[in-house]
Amino acid sequence: MTDTAMTEVLAGEPNHHGYRTFQLGEFAFERDEYFAYVRWPTGTHTMSVDAFLRAAQRDVAWNFFYGTVNFDNVVGTVNHYGNVDLFAGSFNEAYRKAELDHLENFPHEQILGTFRSMLDDWTNEGFDPFAAPEETRTAWGDKSGNNTEAITRRRVTASRMVGVPGDEPIRTDETHPVNRMFADVDQSQPEIYAEPGFEDQVCAFNLFGYLSRSDVTWNPSIVSVCKDSLYCPTTEEYILPIIHGNDRVEWFVQLSDQIEWEVADKVTGKLRARVTMKAGDVAAMPADIRHQGYSPKRSMLLVWENGSAELPELIATGKAPTYPVDI
Amino acid sequence: MELGGVGLSTYVTKFGSLLDYEKGGVEAIDDDPRHYAFSNLFEVAAGSKPWEKVVVGKNQQYVLEVIRADGTSEWRTCAHDEFALVMDGVVEIDLVALDEAIVPSDKAGSVALGGEPAGRPAGRIVARRGHMALLPANAAYRLRADEPACILLQTIFGEDTVERWSEICQTV
Numbered sequence: 001m002t003d004t005a006m007t008e009v010l011a012g013e014p015n016h017h018g019y020r021t022f023q024l025g026e027f028a029f030e031r032d033e034y035f036a037y038v039r040w041p042t043g044t045h046t047m048s049v050d051a052f053l054r055a056a057q058r059d060v061a062w063n064f065f066y067g068t069v070n071f072d073n074v075v076g077t078v079n080h081y082g083n084v085d086l087f088a089g090s091f092n093e094a095y096r097k098a099e100l101d102h103l104e105n106f107p108h109e110q111i112l113g114t115f116r117s118m119l120d121d122w123t124n125e126g127f128d129p130f131a132a133p134e135e136t137r138t139a140w141g142d143k144s145g146n147n148t149e150a151i152t153r154r155r156v157t158a159s160r161m162v163g164v165p166g167d168e169p170i171r172t173d174e175t176h177p178v179n180r181m182f183a184d185v186d187q188s189q190p191e192i193y194a195e196p197g198f199e200d201q202v203c204a205f206n207l208f209g210y211l212s213r214s215d216v217t218w219n220p221s222i223v224s225v226c227k228d229s230l231y232c233p234t235t236e237e238y239i240l241p242i243i244h245g246n247d248r249v250e251w252f253v254q255l256s257d258q259i260e261w262e263v264a265d266k267v268t269g270k271l272r273a274r275v276t277m278k279a280g281d282v283a284a285m286p287a288d289i290r291h292q293g294y295s296p297k298r299s300m301l302l303v304w305e306n307g308s309a310e311l312p313e314l315i316a317t318g319k320a321p322t323y324p325v326d327i
Numbered sequence: 328m329e330l331g332g333v334g335l336s337t338y339v340t341k342f343g344s345l346l347d348y349e350k351g352g353v354e355a356i357d358d359d360p361r362h363y364a365f366s367n368l369f370e371v372a373a374g375s376k377p378w379e380k381v382v383v384g385k386n387q388q389y390v391l392e393v394i395r396a397d398g399t400s401e402w403r404t405c406a407h408d409e410f411a412l413v414m415d416g417v418v419e420i421d422l423v424a425l426d427e428a429i430v431p432s433d434k435a436g437s438v439a440l441g442g443e444p445a446g447r448p449a450g451r452i453v454a455r456r457g458h459m460a461l462l463p464a465n466a467a468y469r470l471r472a473d474e475p476a477c478i479l480l481q482t483i484f485g486e487d488t489v490e491r492w493s494e495i496c497q498t499v
């Protein structure tokens with residue numbers, strides 16, 4: 001955390017549960033044993049604190065990601081890449097109609113610093129917001145220690161490909177044991193016969209084995225890069241802790257097992273479709289929707305993003321369509 | 328799925344293959360299923376000619392191509408990195424460092440060499456299901472699969488990229 005971010009965090013004294021209250025513009029955040037409370041001038045909102053922390057963890061780890069990260073159907077953030085909107089009710093038809101919605105824009109570092117401090121203060125020892133619920137202790141209760149190591153994991157971002165000399169390393173038993181739900185995944189590495197001098201050109205790795213060793217859920221990380229084309233595979237178990245409303249088209253390739261996606265309108269939140277993806281299925285998520293996934297068994301999902309900085313503008317101004325192809 | 332408490336479940340990871348895959352789908356509530364361009368890459372490969380490069384994902388100029396690897400491919404080269412993920416079967420990759428780059432640096436997608444590459448061997452990779460290989464920019468590559476295999480290629484739309492969306496995607 002930078003000193004700049006630290007100085008901008010407005011945190012109160014611990015409440016009688018031991019948790020600090022945080023202020024960001026006209027928003028206030030408070031937690032007790034079970035809930036996180038968000039207050040703004042025209043309303044209040046309550047979330048189960050485990051869900052809140054899992055969502056905040058993704059938002060912080062991803063630097064607010066692409067587009068909208070809805071914590072639920074009321075509260076969330078919109079990334080403008082350098083500055084970030086924090087909103088309540090802005091993408092909820094009922095709040096909008098009642099004019100009780102509220103949105104404020106903050107410099108990236110200010111909201112990031114506040115969210116990081118809040119996540120750290122509110123996460124107790126033993127609770128890992130990145131883990132599947134069955135793999136972690138609970139978020140409940142009065143303040144008891146912290147889990148700073150878990151919540152500040154480094155996000156993998158390969159610059160060419162995992163396994164290329166000098167790039168992100170492959171995962172081994174020492175640092176990344178195979179997950180209990182992927183015990184049957186083949187761990188063999190490809191056979192590589194590089195001529196002397198071509199070791200950085202003749203490269204391959206076992207992606208499925210690599211993913212079977214992921215210690216986090218719903219956390220896309222970059223494994224290969226072709227200009228702005230980014231392979232961001234992730235392992236999924238239980239429910240995506242946020243509802244993602246992308247500012248561009250995003251693609252999914254289901255590599256193993258099965259995920260069900262609930263798809264709703266990005267602006268209103270009204271249901272639009274349910275998408276069931278099995279191993280080998282490929283689907284696009286249009287740029288005008290929000291989506292949340294359900295994975296009954298830990299599964300491998302390849303999230304494919306176009307990281308071009310120009311895309312959000314092209315889509316917002318109608319120069320690029322919200323859906324991927326004309327069929 | 329087995330019933331029972333912690334420790335009683337046996338987990339089986341389900342991958343697909345050319346001969347054994349299940350397909351999900353889009354259940355539209357208030358939308359057009361075509362907006363999701365939903366396909367299954369094993370189904371696409373099962374219906375493709377060997378080495379045909381069929382797009383299953385497209386985001387502006389970037390594509391995901393499904394390739395039915397079957398026999399020996401022609402030699403190809405590309406001005407940018409490409410990445411081949413083996414989704415089924417075994418694929419051997421021969422790499423040659425070309426004496427000089429054949430395609431202009433701004434050329435998108437790979438091109439066929441139309442013959443043997445002029446250069447020296449850089450190496451060979453044998454990749455199985457789940458393995459991902461770098462096809463480095465400006466190298467020549469040739470792929471081989473003794474049994475039909477399936478590759479997902481991360482690349483850019485090129486002159487040999489094939490689109491047949493209405494055949495491969497769920498439309499209703």
Ligand SMILES: [Fe+2]
Pocket residue numbers: 244246250285291
């Ligand atoms: Fe997403």
